[in-house]
Amino acid sequence: xxxxxxxxxxxxxxxxTQDGLLYGTCPHPLQCGLGLTIGGGTVFPEVNFTLxxxxxxxxxxxxxxxxxxxxxxxxxxxxxxxxxxxxVLEFELLPPMTERPEWGAELTALLKRHLRAYHEKHKLPxxxxxxxxxxxxxxxxxxxxxxxxWERLKRSLQLCAESGADILSIESVGGKEIHDQALMFGDxxxxxxxxxxxxxxxMSWLWGQISDICxxxxxxxxxxDSACGFANTAMQLAHxxxxxxxxxxxxxxxxxxxxxxxxxxxxxGPSKDCAYEGxxxxxxxxxxxxxxxxxxxxxxxSPVGNIAAAMxxxxxxxSVQNVRLLSGNAPEVFTELLTYDCRLMNxxxxxxxxxxxxxxxxxxxxxxxxxxxxxxxxxxxxxxxAIVGAxxxxxxxxxxxxxxxxxxxxxxxxDLLHISRKEQLWLSRIDEALTTFPVEETTLIxxxxxxxxxxxxxxxxxx
Amino acid sequence: MTxxxxxxxxxxxxxxxxxxxxxxxxxxxxxxxxxxxxxxxVPAMDEVGRxxxxxxxxxxxxxxxxxxxxxxxxxxxxxxxxxxQKLATKVIIGTVKGDLHDIGKNIVASMLEGSGFEVIDxxxxxxxxxxxxxxxxxxxxxxxxxxxxxxxxxxxxTTIEAFKSAGVxxxxxxxxGGAPVTTxxxxxxxxxGYSENASGAVGLVKSxxxxx
Numbered sequence: 001x002x003x004x005x006x007x008x009x010x011x012x013x014x015x016x017t018q019d020g021l022l023y024g025t026c027p028h029p030l031q032c033g034l035g036l037t038i039g040g041g042t043v044f045p046e047v048n049f050t051l052x053x054x055x056x057x058x059x060x061x062x063x064x065x066x067x068x069x070x071x072x073x074x075x076x077x078x079x080x081x082x083x084x085x086x087x088v089l090e091f092e093l094l095p096p097m098t099e100r101p102e103w104g105a106e107l108t109a110l111l112k113r114h115l116r117a118y119h120e121k122h123k124l125p126x127x128x129x130x131x132x133x134x135x136x137x138x139x140x141x142x143x144x145x146x147x148x149x150w151e152r153l154k155r156s157l158q159l160c161a162e163s164g165a166d167i168l169s170i171e172s173v174g175g176k177e178i179h180d181q182a183l184m185f186g187d188x189x190x191x192x193x194x195x196x197x198x199x200x201x202x203m204s205w206l207w208g209q210i211s212d213i214c215x216x217x218x219x220x221x222x223x224x225d226s227a228c229g230f231a232n233t234a235m236q237l238a239h240x241x242x243x244x245x246x247x248x249x250x251x252x253x254x255x256x257x258x259x260x261x262x263x264x265x266x267x268x269g270p271s272k273d274c275a276y277e278g279x280x281x282x283x284x285x286x287x288x289x290x291x292x293x294x295x296x297x298x299x300x301x302s303p304v305g306n307i308a309a310a311m312x313x314x315x316x317x318x319s320v321q322n323v324r325l326l327s328g329n330a331p332e333v334f335t336e337l338l339t340y341d342c343r344l345m346n347x348x349x350x351x352x353x354x355x356x357x358x359x360x361x362x363x364x365x366x367x368x369x370x371x372x373x374x375x376x377x378x379x380x381x382x383x384x385x386a387i388v389g390a391x392x393x394x395x396x397x398x399x400x401x402x403x404x405x406x407x408x409x410x411x412x413x414x415d416l417l418h419i420s421r422k423e424q425l426w427l428s429r430i431d432e433a434l435t436t437f438p439v440e441e442t443t444l445i446x447x448x449x450x451x452x453x454x455x456x457x458x459x460x461x462x463x
Numbered sequence: 464m465t466x467x468x469x470x471x472x473x474x475x476x477x478x479x480x481x482x483x484x485x486x487x488x489x490x491x492x493x494x495x496x497x498x499x500x501x502x503x504x505v506p507a508m509d510e511v512g513r514x515x516x517x518x519x520x521x522x523x524x525x526x527x528x529x530x531x532x533x534x535x536x537x538x539x540x541x542x543x544x545x546x547x548q549k550l551a552t553k554v555i556i557g558t559v560k561g562d563l564h565d566i567g568k569n570i571v572a573s574m575l576e577g578s579g580f581e582v583i584d585x586x587x588x589x590x591x592x593x594x595x596x597x598x599x600x601x602x603x604x605x606x607x608x609x610x611x612x613x614x615x616x617x618x619x620x621t622t623i624e625a626f627k628s629a630g631v632x633x634x635x636x637x638x639x640g641g642a643p644v645t646t647x648x649x650x651x652x653x654x655x656g657y658s659e660n661a662s663g664a665v666g667l668v669k670s671x672x673x674x675x
Contacts, residue, residue, distance in 0.1 A: 050613070051613060051614055052613060053613040053614070053616050053617065053643065053648075054613070054614060054617070055614070055617045056561075056614050094612065094614050095561060095562075095563065095612075095615075096561060096614070135563070137563055138563060138587075138588060140586065180565070180566050180569065181569075184522055184523065184526055184566070184569065184570060184573070185523050185526050185527060185530075186521070186522075186523030186524075186527075187523075233566055237522065237566075240660060241518050241521070242521060242522040242570065242661070243521055243522060243523070244521055321613060422519060422520075422521070426521075
């Protein structure tokens, strides 16, 4: 039986106050996989793992499979030996595994077999999140709704759902062809056009497709997306001093609108680990989220190592290669790290200290970086309220951006957030830019034509 | 050396319209194109580079300056070709086969352009054959390759081997970069240089050319 997709429109917050925005718990806990309940009071590790440097060809495929076999076994063995109360394995397909959907499906089935074995033998609750690569930008301009890349991606999603995935996710790239350039040039209009006009259109269409695939495969959950290609790109460039941190912070807030579109089209969480906009999604939808921070430093820098955990339901390492460390291979080592992170959070919660622990994790990072400042429970509620208070994705994106600017300026005014003169100049520039947008989205689309019209396929966005 | 202050300021401030207008005015006044480049644009870009290195400028300021320089070059290039003057050093750049990540590659390309190089950007998912064909067609001095994924890094080695097979390896210096790439990997595959960031890549290109 194929279930019907529920299309939602969020106009109020599922979690209206910051004191209700806690880690490990949410209004709509999710039962999935093998006896796992996410957001029902306990935070679980979500372990993500990948290959060491190697070619992926027909000849090396057995070696690829052996790596995944080894990683799954070692991760689950370490989890069981540490009495982890539950675990999510995330399998992020590499591009060749999506281009050849059978490869991704084979590994999906392999990983699920391991999860089943540990569930049966050790009573370890678990779930498998599978994340095919969004390969639709292989052609320029990217074709989002047609062509071979989309056909292969759709086939990959279908085969993974049929092969044992419990949760389907993706890091979609609609609008990125504009956003990359706009970000690099600090063009706020271009950023808003990408995040508020193009990306939500693609998200709505793509997540309708993904939710339909999930509904056709009972037990498979429509998870959620990540603005990784947008806001995490900004975060990394800010880390390298290439972009202002304040710009990365405002982009993060605005990116929540496009990520919300997945939930409007039937996603029920957990949203992707690298979606640092997750808390805003949780506040609006009430569905569980995955987050990553200090224990994802194996994959990338972030200035939000503790605060990112403050409202999480799953706690992830982002990605780690299968390389040998002293105590074992890296994926099992990071399983241990995540397990201890979660154990501390869960013991604090069961001892009545959930709010206190959340606030310690928040306070430790909040004003040390603009990007952390927009991630506190208080900031999350402000941004979430701004989003649901506006009507269209375009206006919501502008509202989220303005809310982020207000949060940052307020922190500066209260002598809590200290930023350099050039960062302050950029904050003023962003503030000014956000006040000069046209009221009508169609006007902005027209304004963007000369600069960006050749970079995107209008039909891919229903334009 | 004569300097057009208007052009210098326009490039420094990343104002493409003013750079274009100042260049046209200088051409109309009979100023030699090469004088405009060496007297105004290159010093302005050097100052932009200094401000970036000292973390006074972010990439947007850098790229806007490069865009301003390009808007001036649109006017100057035809004049230089017509008079037989030598154009800028050519650099070919691309993300290797199987890899779709291009933001780092784009930054390097823009910074190289801003430094006066003629950049031929092959885009993403560039096969070794396409790199070889581009080298044969454009005869560049430098080839830059980027990869973000551990599983696409080996394509860098494959591409260098393709250069050898095609007999063009000695014609070009090969630079590599990207998150998983290391100096050791650069040595291992026989590339000529590695940089961990975009500004370092520009410096590396300049030093390799100076040493050639």
